[in-house]
Amino acid sequence: MAEDSNIDAAHNDQRFLELANVNVARGDRVVLHDVNLTIRAGEHVAILGPNGCGKSTLIFTITCQIYPIVKDGMCVRIFGRDRWDLTQLRKHFGVVGAGLVGELPGERTAVTTGLDAVVAGFFSASTLWPNLHVTDEMRERGREALSRMDASYLAEQLVGEMSAGEKRRIMIARALVHRPAQLLLDEPSNALDLAAQRGLRETLRRLAQEGTGLVLVTHHLGDILPEIERVILMRDGRIVGDGPREELLTETRLSELFNAPVRIGRDDEWLHSW
Secondary structure: OHHHHHHHHHHHOOOOEEEEEEEEEEOOEEEEEEEEEEEOOOOEEEEEOOOOOOHHHHHHHHOOOOOOOOOOOOEEEEOOEOOOOHHHHOOOEEEEOOOOOOOOOOOOHHHOEHHHHHHHHHHOOOOOOOOOOOOHHHHHHHHHHHHHOOOHHHOOOEHHHOOHHHHHHHHHHHHHOOOOOEEEEEOOOOOOOHHHHHHHHHHHHHHHHHOOEEEEEEOOHHHOOOOOOEEEEEEOOEEEEEEEHHHHOOHHHHHHHHOOOOOEEEEOOEEEEO
16 A cells, blocks of 8 residues: 555656666667656657667666666656566556567467457466466456457457557557556557558547557657657667657758658648658
8 A cells, every 4th residue: 555655646746757867788888878858647758769769778778677877866767766566567657569579478379369468468478377367357457458449359359360450459458458657659650551550549649638648669750649749859879859849840850860851741630751
């Protein structure tokens, strides 16, 4: 109960993430340099940058998969805490990685139903193994998560028979099964065709409108939902821009970021680039 009270207090304090003076090395090379970043709980943010700019390393740092160089003034806090049991963190912070094969772990996943794959997210498992104790509440939460993703029809379908877009919905439902306050998605439209991209983006819009905080990490302008009010630009392992989308999503700023001419078009509330 005390732990839940601490989490509620952190949420009320409106901070999901605090990074201060963060430097991260991969092997012998420093790949993140002096990163300072605060994201409020419930905020909708896009982190945008070219391949190799350090986005993946930043994700691994946020999700506690790698750790910064220890130095004076360095700070990494999630919901006000600098130490987490990762099984507890998943209850408050959902993560959906890029790609499809690596997101759905284990050789049994292909012959697992959509509902079982979602419920297995409670255990970070690939399927519902016989030794796992699954409650009626877990199954109900799994159905709820599928419904939020407009994917209830996938409950009895085998994951191995699903399209790439359907698998992506299953993966996001796995992250939502804990009803997290914040969701991080890495390259959410990766490997999806145009129809699947549009469907997924509309579903993510609804999640944002329902109050789930979203952090979208991408290099595609089309992934940036109209609900995203803040954009963070990354290049060469540094944050080089942080502010309102209207100020940062311009042809001049993006041409400089990607080191190539960028043109921006608009379709109602959406942006696209070429």
